[in-house]
Amino acid sequence: MTARTALFISIVVVAGQLGDLSLSRAMKTVGEIKRFTPLNVLRFLGRGFRVKWLWIGISLMAVAFFSLLALLSWANVSLVVPATAASYAVGALGAQFLLGEQVNRERWIGVIIVCIGVALVCI
Amino acid sequence: MSESKSQRSRTFVLLALMVTFGSSGDVLLSQGMKQVGELHSWAPGAAIAYFARAFGSGTLWLAIGLLMLFLVSYMLVLSWADFSYVSPASAIGYVLVALMGYFFLGEHVPTTRWMGVSLICVGVFVVGGTHPSTKQSP
Numbered sequence: 536m537t538a539r540t541a542l543f544i545s546i547v548v549v550a551g552q553l554g555d556l557s558l559s560r561a562m563k564t565v566g567e568i569k570r571f572t573p574l575n576v577l578r579f580l581g582r583g584f585r586v587k588w589l590w591i592g593i594s595l596m597a598v599a600f601f602s603l604l605a606l607l608s609w610a611n612v613s614l615v616v617p618a619t620a621a622s623y624a625v626g627a628l629g630a631q632f633l634l635g636e637q638v639n640r641e642r643w644i645g646v647i648i649v650c651i652g653v654a655l656v657c658i
Numbered sequence: 659m660s661e662s663k664s665q666r667s668r669t670f671v672l673l674a675l676m677v678t679f680g681s682s683g684d685v686l687l688s689q690g691m692k693q694v695g696e697l698h699s700w701a702p703g704a705a706i707a708y709f710a711r712a713f714g715s716g717t718l719w720l721a722i723g724l725l726m727l728f729l730v731s732y733m734l735v736l737s738w739a740d741f742s743y744v745s746p747a748s749a750i751g752y753v754l755v756a757l758m759g760y761f762f763l764g765e766h767v768p769t770t771r772w773m774g775v776s777l778i779c780v781g782v783f784v785v786g787g788t789h790p791s792t793k794q795s796p
Contacts, residue, residue: 623746
């Protein structure tokens with residue numbers, strides 16, 4: 536793996552997960568939805584789109600997406616897609632340290648097993 | 659039903675919707691783009707004509723609709739559930755796609771992929787045993 540490939544895989548994983556974490560932060564700011572009527576869901580989404588973290592999240596996801604497109608223009612998909620399975624572990628780390636979620640040992644074990652499983656599926 | 663049990667049930671329902679919309683949206687997006695064909699030139703005229711053709715495809719619009727429903731379900735579930743719960747649990751989508759490929763499209767699924775599918779099931783089961791929300795809203 537070249538240094539450029541490793542760098543772009545890191546950008547795809549980190550930017551993608553920071554994007555999802557920002558989206559999660561935005562939705563927690565809006566608060567838990569309790570009533571699932573169509574009007575209430577629309578109002579809830581409208582409130583979500585007024586939170587700056589949602590737009591930060593979408594921008595980071597766009598960075599991850601375009602980095603992935605660039606990466607796939609020279610690197611093999613059989614390397615890139617299994618490598619991005621590390622996203623689940625990076626996401627759990629971010630959730631613990633940036634969002635303050637309590638990721639206990641049981642959840643960590645599950646996350647690691649999922650990472651290995653996704654890598655095997657994508658090989 | 660206690661608040662905790664009700665929250666867990668809502669989480670499972672939203673995760674099931676997320677995975678169903680996301681997986682079927684991805685499959686239809688792939689099918690729609692294959693119907694449109696490969697983009698051979700990035701010259702402005704050719705690229706505009708290509709994307710105009712792509713957006714004339716009903717399959718592509720159906721895929722976009724499903725992926726929007728995926729995003730809505732994702733946003734709703736994240737309003738209460740931990741990201742560290744939702745993210746690994748949604749990996750069950752890989753299992754769904756592998757099973758759909760095997761049973762409906764008659765695709766060959768190699769042994770390593772079945773091993774991966776089994777591991778994902780175990781991992782999702784372990785994560786699913788934890789409480790969906792460990793933190794109060796800020």
